[in-house]
Amino acid sequence: MRIDQLNVALRARSEWEAMELGTALVRRHARAIWLPLIAVSLPLFAVINAAAWWADAFGWAWLLMWWLKPVSDRIALYVISRGVFGDEPRPLQTLRAQRHWGWSGFWGYLGWRRFSPFRSLLLPVNLLEGSDASQRSVRRRAVLSGTFGHAVLLTLMCMVFELVIVSGCIAAVFLFVPLELLSDSWRAAWEMVSENMPAWAQLGVNALFWLAATLIGPFYAGAGFALYLNRRTEMEAWDVEIAFRRMRDRLQQAAPLLVLALVLCWPMGGLHAEEPAQAPSCAAPTGTDDDAGDEEEEASDAVPADDPSNTPSVIFGGTPDTAGFRQAVQRAYEDPLVAPTREVKRWERTLSEAEKNKKKDDADKNRNPLGRGPRLPAQIAEWILWGLVGLLVLGLIATAPWWLRWLRGTGVRRRKATDPVVEEAVELPEVIPPDPAARARELWQQGRPRQALALLYRASVESMSERAEVVLPPGATEAQCLRASRRMPVEADRTLFARIVRVWQYAAYAGRLPEPDEFDDLATTLQTQFRWRA
Structure with a gap:
């Protein structure tokens, strides 16, 4: 993903600003989104409702249309994800791309993830990143952390908008009913819906739900995609990376001038022939016994003894003569230069019996704090006092607006005297002077x-x-x-x-x-x- 080609300003946004950015992207690419969306959803709506009319099961038709809503989100996401890079696809390109784009990570949203309220935020992870199935769950958790609440609110708000559109269209029918017939018409409509709703009415309700989903679905997908972009900007610091890339481009443009200035300003007296480098010494470094011991400890820490790679067969290749090899190793370890040893003597003061018993008692008390005897009630009392002090501090902070102004000297705030506003009435002159x-x-x-x-x-x-x-x-x-x-x-x-x-x-x-x-x-x-x- 070339983030330097994004045509939106990447910066740290709040989640509400990010969702507003997503709706603005949908409005920018409205034609490229809704033309292929209608071209796919309208025939699908006709086929599903025709089959429901034939089977007399319009309730299942509405449920199936609702279940296939991620297909519409997929179309909107395809257009917006390319539009932010300045490559808005044509409607025909969008329709052709739906045959092969993103199906590997999409089937879950038509199955067990269909009820997920985070679909708008997590759908870009599956369709745009192209990661393996084992890595998608980790990426979804990383993107979802800190933003799941706004994703749920986005889902609820879009559901409310769809219900408002459907109920508003149904209520608009009664605006054309005369006022004196409104109560009878409302009663007849309620009886028709509650008892036996005719097929044409069920088809009309399904059409209203299709209309609401077609209008609100792209905004839902766009707001979720903007939340995804905002989350990746926070995690991966895209805004900082873009700033560094622009700095690199500016420096690359100025690099020839800097090199030319360096060549022209280089002092001529500083040019000397290079001296031949001295040959490295092949002598082994000398050191004390302590240094040898430290080096041996570092080597033992660097490679563990039970490391599978630290075996003779791996080091020397093949299987050497075990007996001869062990004898060579034994002779090498017996060399005083390889494993030096030294004897250290240290003087310590001998403790008396009373000091030893006191030291032992202190160690027992540290291991068993409850055995301190009379100090336990004092410790509990100290905790209670600290709790009272904390409550007192919280009370002072909560009541600060009432007592803080009295500490300043007065309980009445003095208002600063404002200068009177002088307004000059502007009147157009009735008589124009000659000049x-x-x-x-x-x-x-x-x-x-x-x-x-x-x-x-x-x-x-x-x-x-x-x-x-x-x-x-x-x-x-x-x-x-x-x-x-x-x-x-x-x-x-x-x-x-x-x-x-x-x-x-x-x-x-x-x-x-x-x-x-x-x-x-x-x-x-x-x-x-x-x-x-x-």
Whole structure:
């Protein structure tokens, strides 16, 4: 799996974010999912219900359709697993792939695993990883740990959505019944369902269940696949691996430049002829008796004595002469250089009888803690006191919101005095001055930018009305002015008017003022193009 080709951002997500990512993937590849899904499930629905109609067993038809729902999940999983790598299959490719893709690890979900609430999370393990049957159980446990609760909730939520769709479609039938006939119609429908439901009604209910499963099934499979991706990202650190791969690509691109810089900057005086290497010494290393003993201990620890590979037949090949071989081994062990021995003498203080008895009593008490006598009640009392201290600490932590503020000096929190909000009412001027651009610059310099923009907007509306030869109604909105500006014959005038309207809306409704240079450029452009007096 080339994780560097994934077209989704790999990062540490919560399980709810991962499920939302799965639904987004389903919406992205909706056509590639539902076309082959309908092409497979609709003929299957027709065949099953036709056989149930012939055998008069529509209940078994619904059960069989429900049992075959993993087939739909398999189709959706095939499309999404390839779509995340930017290789969205065509519907015909998806249909052809169903003949040979993933059947070896799929039969369990049509058998003993059909009732598993973790199907959406574990189905990618069987169909996408391609591991052996002996390793699948280990992989399923690893993927399921820490995420099984959300997988169960996903299954329950999708079941609820399907039931809502079915019940909503059934209830929608009664919306077309007149109100005065609603009670009688409801009673007749209940009697029909409870006593002897006709075949056409059973076929309709099965069709509603097929519709609900077809709509919700891909979202169920997609959310489970996203949970699987998120779990593998957590276990295998895919996001870190992708970061390292991108770093490697950047370093590979910069490697020629680094080598060239190293060659150019290498000091010429540092180039010397290599000295001939000295021949390694063949003399055996010397050491003390202690070193020889340590080496012998390490060798004995490295290869156990009962190791099957530590036998003469394995070491020397074939079966050597046992008697001669043992004599050679015996002579080798008798060599003082191979198995050195030494004698160590150490002085120790002789203990008196009283000290020996005391030491023995202490050892007996350590082996039998209950034999300490009077210290056992004291130990129990100490445990009780520590328990009371723990309860007291928990009580203090639980009641901290009530007593902590009193320790700060007062029980009433002082609210920080907020500065009064000064709002300046923006009003469009009724009378336009003969030089609106110069007047707007004065208002901007006085610290009244919104009034300046209002003046420019009002003057632009008047100039637009003259050039478009339209009469605007009183209180015309910006949208009405923009529609009226389309009648201006010059394209540059229409573009400039749309610009001043956009700047005015940002300032009036969003509080986003232009920069001083941008404002000055806008005023100059309006003055020049609309021929205002300077």
